Amino acid sequence: MLNDKKIIILAIVLIIPIINAYAHPLLMESEPGNFEQLASSPDKVIITYSEPVEEGFSYIRVTDSNGNRVDNDDTQYFEGDETKLVVSLKPNLPDDVYTVNTKVLSKVDGHIVDYTFSFIVGEANVEIPTAQEQSQQRVEAIYTPESLARFPGLVGQYIIVGIGFGSIYIWRSSIKDGSLKYDLAKIVPILNVLSSKLYVIGVILVIASSFAMLAVQATTLGVGFIEVIETGFGNIVLARLIIAFIAAGIYPLVKKDNDAYKMIILLIGFALLATISLMGHGAAVSPLVTGIDMLHNALAAIWIGTIFYLAFSVMPSLKRIEADLRTAMISLIIPRFSKVTVVALGILAVTGPSLLFFIETDLNLLLSSSYGMLLAVKLALIGIMLGAGAFNQFGVHRKAINLIMSLNNKTYQDPDHVFSRSIHKRFTNALRIEAAIGIIVLLSIAFLTNAGLPRSEFPFYTSNIGKLEALSVSIDNDLPRLYNSTQLVEDAKVNLSFEPARVGINTFSIKISDKDGNPLRDIADGTIKLRQIGSDISPLVIPLNKVDAYTYIANGTITANGKWVIEVNIDRTEALSISTIFPALIKPDLDEMKFELTEYDMPFDTLNPIHALYKDNTIWTSDGSKPRLWRFDLNTQEFKSYTFNGTSSIKLAEDSKGRIWFTDPLSRQIGYFDPSTERFKMFDIYQDGLPTDIYVDFNDNVWLALIDIDTVAKFDPDNEQYITYKMPINGSQPAAIAMDDLGNVWIAEAAGRLAKLMPNGEIEEYGSVINDGSVSGILAEPFALLISDDGAIWISEHIGPKLTRFDPLLKTFQSFKVIDDKSLPYGMVQDNFGNIWFAQHVLDKIGVLDPMTGKIREVEISSPAWVQFLDIDDNGNIWFAEPRQAKIAMISIKALPTLPKEEEQNIEVEEEQLELRYADVAVPAMSGFIVATSLLFVKAVYDLRSSIKHVDRFRASREDKH
Numbered sequence: 020m021l022n023d024k025k026i027i028i029l030a031i032v033l034i035i036p037i038i039n040a041y042a043h044p045l046l047m048e049s050e051p052g053n054f055e056q057l058a059s060s061p062d063k064v065i066i067t068y069s070e071p072v073e074e075g076f077s078y079i080r081v082t083d084s085n086g087n088r089v090d091n092d093d094t095q096y097f098e099g100d101e102t103k104l105v106v107s108l109k110p111n112l113p114d115d116v117y118t119v120n121t122k123v124l125s126k127v128d129g130h131i132v133d134y135t136f137s138f139i140v141g142e143a144n145v146e147i148p149t150a151q152e153q154s155q156q157r158v159e160a161i162y163t164p165e166s167l168a169r170f171p172g173l174v175g176q177y178i179i180v181g182i183g184f185g186s187i188y189i190w191r192s193s194i195k196d197g198s199l200k201y202d203l204a205k206i207v208p209i210l211n212v213l214s215s216k217l218y219v220i221g222v223i224l225v226i227a228s229s230f231a232m233l234a235v236q237a238t239t240l241g242v243g244f245i246e247v248i249e250t251g252f253g254n255i256v257l258a259r260l261i262i263a264f265i266a267a268g269i270y271p272l273v274k275k276d277n278d279a280y281k282m283i284i285l286l287i288g289f290a291l292l293a294t295i296s297l298m299g300h301g302a303a304v305s306p307l308v309t310g311i312d313m314l315h316n317a318l319a320a321i322w323i324g325t326i327f328y329l330a331f332s333v334m335p336s337l338k339r340i341e342a343d344l345r346t347a348m349i350s351l352i353i354p355r356f357s358k359v360t361v362v363a364l365g366i367l368a369v370t371g372p373s374l375l376f377f378i379e380t381d382l383n384l385l386l387s388s389s390y391g392m393l394l395a396v397k398l399a400l401i402g403i404m405l406g407a408g409a410f411n412q413f414g415v416h417r418k419a420i421n422l423i424m425s426l427n428n429k430t431y432q433d434p435d436h437v438f439s440r441s442i443h444k445r446f447t448n449a450l451r452i453e454a455a456i457g458i459i460v461l462l463s464i465a466f467l468t469n470a471g472l473p474r475s476e477f478p479f480y481t482s483n484i485g486k487l488e489a490l491s492v493s494i495d496n497d498l499p500r501l502y503n504s505t506q507l508v509e510d511a512k513v514n515l516s517f518e519p520a521r522v523g524i525n526t527f528s529i530k531i532s533d534k535d536g537n538p539l540r541d542i543a544d545g546t547i548k549l550r551q552i553g554s555d556i557s558p559l560v561i562p563l564n565k566v567d568a569y570t571y572i573a574n575g576t577i578t579a580n581g582k583w584v585i586e587v588n589i590d591r592t593e594a595l596s597i598s599t600i601f602p603a604l605i606k607p608d609l610d611e612m613k614f615e616l617t618e619y620d621m622p623f624d625t626l627n628p629i630h631a632l633y634k635d636n637t638i639w640t641s642d643g644s645k646p647r648l649w650r651f652d653l654n655t656q657e658f659k660s661y662t663f664n665g666t667s668s669i670k671l672a673e674d675s676k677g678r679i680w681f682t683d684p685l686s687r688q689i690g691y692f693d694p695s696t697e698r699f700k701m702f703d704i705y706q707d708g709l710p711t712d713i714y715v716d717f718n719d720n721v722w723l724a725l726i727d728i729d730t731v732a733k734f735d736p737d738n739e740q741y742i743t744y745k746m747p748i749n750g751s752q753p754a755a756i757a758m759d760d761l762g763n764v765w766i767a768e769a770a771g772r773l774a775k776l777m778p779n780g781e782i783e784e785y786g787s788v789i790n791d792g793s794v795s796g797i798l799a800e801p802f803a804l805l806i807s808d809d810g811a812i813w814i815s816e817h818i819g820p821k822l823t824r825f826d827p828l829l830k831t832f833q834s835f836k837v838i839d840d841k842s843l844p845y846g847m848v849q850d851n852f853g854n855i856w857f858a859q860h861v862l863d864k865i866g867v868l869d870p871m872t873g874k875i876r877e878v879e880i881s882s883p884a885w886v887q888f889l890d891i892d893d894n895g896n897i898w899f900a901e902p903r904q905a906k907i908a909m910i911s912i913k914a915l916p917t918l919p920k921e922e923e924q925n926i927e928v929e930e931e932q933l934e935l936r937y938a939d940v941a942v943p944a945m946s947g948f949i950v951a952t953s954l955l956f957v958k959a960v961y962d963l964r965s966s967i968k969h970v971d972r973f974r975a976s977r978e979d980k981h
Contacts, residue, residue: 045069049119051138060112060140063105064090066121071101073250076124076131076240079106083115084522084914085851086554086581087894101126113913114141116522118578120554129236129252129298130165130469133557137578163466164235170465172228172259174458176291178221179266180317181324182214182332183285187278189325189356190333203340203348207276210336215273217331218284222270225263225291229256252298259294262287288324292316298468315370318363323404323457325356330450334443342439343426347970349446350419354962357412361959364405365952390467397463400456407453412955415446416962423969508599511539513587515601522577522605522914529563529571529587531597538568541593548586549575558586580605580852580914606852607914609869609876616880618901618908619651622658628900631907632671632679633892639679640900640907641668648679648692651907661692663699670888674715682710682723689713689721689734705732705741711802712755714764722764724753731756731766731776746774747782757804757812759827765812767804771796773814773825785830797832798823803888805847805855807870813855815844822847822857822868835868838875842866846888850912851895858886858899865889865897865910878910 050065051057064079074096081090090106097103104121117140122133190210233256236247247253266287272280296313329352337345419442503516514530527547531539545563563571577583583605589597621628627643640649646665651658666685673679678691683701689710690701704710708725715721721734729746731753746753752769759765764776773785786797800817807813812825816834820842823834837844843860850856855868863882868875880886884901891897897910 045132046121046134046136049136053136054138056139058141060110061108061138062110063107064119065097065103065105066119067103068123069102071126071251072104072123073126074101074104076250077104077122079104079119079121081106081108082118082120082579083112084117084580085895085912086551086579089117112140115139115913116578120557124240124250124252126251129232129247129250129256131239135557135559135578137576164239165232166462166466166469168231168235169228169469170462171224171231172291173295173461173465175221175224175228175263176288176295177320177324177457177461178217178224178327179284179291179324180288180320181326181328182218182221182273183281183283183288184321185325185328185333186214186281187285188359189329189352191278192355203344206336206339209339210332211274211276213332213335214328215270217327218266218273219270222263222266225266226260229260229263232256255294255297259291262290262294266291288320289317292320295468311370315367318367318370322360322363322367323460325359326450326453326457329356330447330454334447334450337443342443343422343973345443346419346422346439347973349442350416350423350966351963351970353411353416353419353446354959354966357408357959358956358963360408361952361955365949365956368949368952393463393467397460397467400460400463404453404456404460407449407456411446411449412959412962415442415449416966418442418445420962420966420969423966423973427969427972502603504601506599506601507534508597509595510534511589511597512536513589513597513599515585515587517585517603520603520605521607521611522580524574524576527561527573527575527585529573529589530569531571531589532569539591540568541591543590543592545571545587545589547573547575548588549577550584550586551579552582552584554579554581577605580607604853604871606854606869606871608872609854609867609874611914612852612876613913614878615911615913616878616908617911618881618904618906619656621649621905621907622660624905626905627667627902628905628907629669629902630671630888631890631898631900632673633890633898634673634677634679636893638898638907639671639673641671641681643667643669643902646683646686648681650694661697661699663690663692663701665690665701670710670713672713672715672721674719674721675717676719680713680715680721682713684709684711689723691736702734702736702739705730705734705743708732711753714756714758716758716762722756722758724756724766726752726754726769729753731764744776744780744782747784748772748787754800754802755804757806759806759810759812765804765806767798767801767814768796769800769802771798771801773798773801773812775827785825786832803844803846803857805849807849807855808853813847813849815847815857817843817845817860820844822855824870835870835873835875837866838877839864845886846899848889848891848897850891850897852912852914856889856891856897858889860885860887865899880908881906 045068047067047069049067050063051061064081066079074094078092078094079090080088080092083089089109089112091109092106094104094106097105104123116137118135118137120133120135122131124131233244233247233253236250236252237244240247248257266284269280269283269287272283293313296309296316333352337348340348418438422438422442501516501518502520503514505512505514507513510533512532512534515527516530517525517527519525529545529547531542533539546560547563548558548560550558559575561573561575563573565571581604583603585601585603587597587599587601591597621640625644626649628640628649629643630641632639636653638651638653640651642649642660644667645662646667647660647662648668648671649658649660665683665688667683668681669684670682671679672681674691676693677695678693680689680691682689687704687707687709688701689704690699692699704723705725706728708723708730709727710723711726712724713721719736721736723732723734725732729749729751731744731746733742733744734740735742746766746768748770750770751772751774753766753774754769755767757765762778766774766776766782768774768784772787775783775785777783788795788797798814798816799819799821801814801823802817803815805813805815807824810827812827814823814825816823819834819836820840821834821836822844823832825832837857837859839859839862842862842864844866845858845860847855847857850867853870855870857866857868859866859877862877863880863884864877865880865886866875866877881901881904883903885903886899886901889897889899892909895912897912898907900907
């Protein structure tokens with residue numbers, strides 16, 4: 020039998036060994052820093068993390084303001100340091116704002132954490148968030164799948180520790196203290212059976228949890244179990260599995276009534292606890308903190324685990340003995356367990372705040388974080404458990420000892436043992452309530468262990484702030500920009516507006532009311548989440564600040580142009596919470612964009628390139644002078660020609676097999692070139708019609724606009740058959756075709772109308788005008804079509820001269836007149852910013868229209884050019900052929916963020932925020948708790964001595980009676 024002193028010494032010896040380990044990688048610093056402005060292009064980005072990361076499962080990616088990658092995809096350790104990653108950058112980066120996204124896998128706890136920040140090169144100006152605004156930027160902090168996978172293992176290991184410690188210290192010692200060993204001997208086998216069943220549950224939970232953690236990690240990384248086990252985190256989980264299988268192997272020992280076997284169980288429980296500490300937050304700081312965390316976990320497991328043991332093993336066993344003897348045993352168990360509990364709580368009152376001191380001492384940050392919220396929930400649950408424990412110590416124990424004293428003095432007769440049964444029931448119910456709350460506490464611990472630390476949730480709370488003071492910002496008030504949209508959600512109306520709706524810091528305003536415009540009185544809190552579509556950068560979560568009964572505001576940084584989603588989440592106390600999504604296109608104004616022209620001379624001056632088509636890093640070009648196609652390799656920048664039997668090639672299209680289709684109008688043929696075989700195949704056109712446009716749909720059917728016979732033809736290359744559709748009105752002259760996502764074929768009629776050929780073969784026409792019985796159209800020679808990302812039909816009116824947008828839902832036309840009346844707009848393409856680019860047939864300029872503002876800008880090209888058609892490559896560059904120059908050309912697009920010019924501002928001085936210093940709160944709380952537990956310990960010692968004395972008298976009176 021081990022006495023109290025030996026138990027305490029053993030616990031200390033088991034806890035003190037410290038292993039160097041780390042967890043939860045935090046971004047400590049970066050080169051360049053967040054929003055640092057550099058005079059010249061850097062050659063690399065270096066990021067330092069708080070602890071080692073897995074090189075093979077981590078990366079750094081850098082993109083420009085257009086979303087194009089500018090790194091060389093060669094992330095690796097920097098100078099062999101496992102806490103630093105480096106990626107090299109492409110040389111001579113132009114002036115711009117660059118976004119860095121890093122995603123790393125912890126070498127220990129297996130958490131995947133990502134961060135996003137920006138830096139500036141040269142004169143690219145962007146509004147810099149203030150230190151306060153940066154501190155509000157947060158990333159996802161709670162890892163739900165990992166938490167749920169870890170939770171069963173926490174319960175299981177606490178059960179194992181509780182069985183080992185409770186068997187030795189609570190059960191054995193209580194029997195010895197009260198001289199009840201022989202009276203209770205008959206229920207020991209029952210207790211061992213119940214304990215063994217509980218032990219099996221604990222072991223199964225640990226094993227299942229370990230496999231679940233590996234499965235979650237494998238799913239997250241997209242790899243197999245073997246690859247996960249080879250990581251640092253996998254090594255620790257594998258160690259847990261080995262310990263758990265050892266625990267399963269010694270199952271027969273659990274039923275043995277032997278203290279040495281119980282000690283083995285306790286040691287196994289402590290070993291499992293050590294693996295959790297090696298994956299905990301304390302390990303992210305230092306080995307010393309890891310040791311403190313181990314001590315903290317061990318004491319918590321002794322407390323909560325013993326509650327499990329008492330509730331589900333001891334108390335059911337005591338039901339097998341007579342009620343008064345049961346009461347005597349309860350009077351011994353409660354103070355003995357209280358001694359352990361108050362000692363454990365007293366030490367926990369020191370280790371808990373100490374751990375928090377090493378992890379985070381900024382209470383304002385802590386209270387704003389998800390980690391702080393979870394910690395508050397955990398402490399509230401522990402408070403409820405302490406209340407139940409106080410009920411046992413001050414209520415149940417007092418009743419039990421009073422009953423024993425009455426029985427000893429023979430002042431109370433209870434032949435039916437009603438009072439004894441009541442005490443047993445109260446104590447059992449209180450233990451079960453504590454056990455249930457303890458399980459919930461362990462769930463909160465699982466989330467806490469897997470939650471990001473406050474500084475990982477607010478990664479730029481302090482980092483690089485000192486560098487911001489030297490930066491200047493320019494703002495142009497002539498460029499007002501405002502996003503505004505309203506949505507109805509259940510019984511509420513949500514309006515979102517933000518400005519300047521561009522890269523940089525934006526002010527978001529959310530107005531919330533009911534459908535009648537009245538304020539909602541039950542709003543508790545709210546956030547907005549910013550996420551760029553198509554990017555793997557983590558969403559930015561920003562808390563909302565209340566302005567009045569209707570309005571909430573927040574400042575957040577949009578890091579790149581492109582499509583974004585703004586998710587508004589509002590918590591309500593008396594109704595369902597509000598969650599709605601607003602799509603937004605972030606783009607610069609045309610005046611904020613830089614266009615650069617690059618031209619490539621074709622091999623011969625006599626060539627007549629008509630249409631340049633981009634496909635897989637290659638530009639295919641038709642040739643109006645001879646029957647051939649030209650291939651321009653963007654990697655080698657070399658031209659190669661391919662000749663076919665015919666007259667010329669004009670309009671190009673591609674199919675899903677990589678074949679390049681083309682029209683040969685003079686020969687009344689179409690054909691395709693297969694790059695894989697370098698062979699042509701030609702086909703005659705239906706009724707020798709004159710093709711003005713060619714389009715390949717998603718089934719590889721080839722559509723032709725046959726302008727001279729008022730027909731649209733669909734050609735099936737597999738059976739070489741045509742299906743034709745005659746236009747409803749003679750003289751329609753179909754000139755261009757395009758297909759939408761619903762399979763509708765849209766047709767531009769040179770006679771002035773727009774038509775829709777539906778999948779059922781019916782044709783609807785729009786823009787007809789009837790004068791004196793004749794039908795004409797409102798469009799002025801529509802020669803080209805484009806279907807934009809929003810589903811609108813764009814029409815190029817050749818002699819309008821204008822671009823016209825047709826809304827298929829509202830069936831309305833909206834026109835934008837071009838700058839030069841002689842331009843003859845022709846082919847169109849949409850860029851990555853949603854702008855509509857258009858060729859101007861007889862002008863040596865390419866036009867670009869911003870549909871949001873209606874502004875048009877022109878880009879000068881070589882003269883004479885005679886451009887007809889446009890295309891766009893994967894990087895957003897605009898390509899076209901210049902027939903009169905025998906060249907192909909590219910316009911690259913670069914957004915140069917510009918913000919409002921500096922002006923006089925009325926600065927409101929905010930009320931100074933009350934700074935909560937950690938020591939001012941933690942030290943008094945620790946001191947008060949230590950004093951309270953000391954007093955409770957004294958009471959527990961007194962109660963135990965009193966209980967031993969009265970139980971000895973009770974046993975003696977039983978012997979006299981018998």
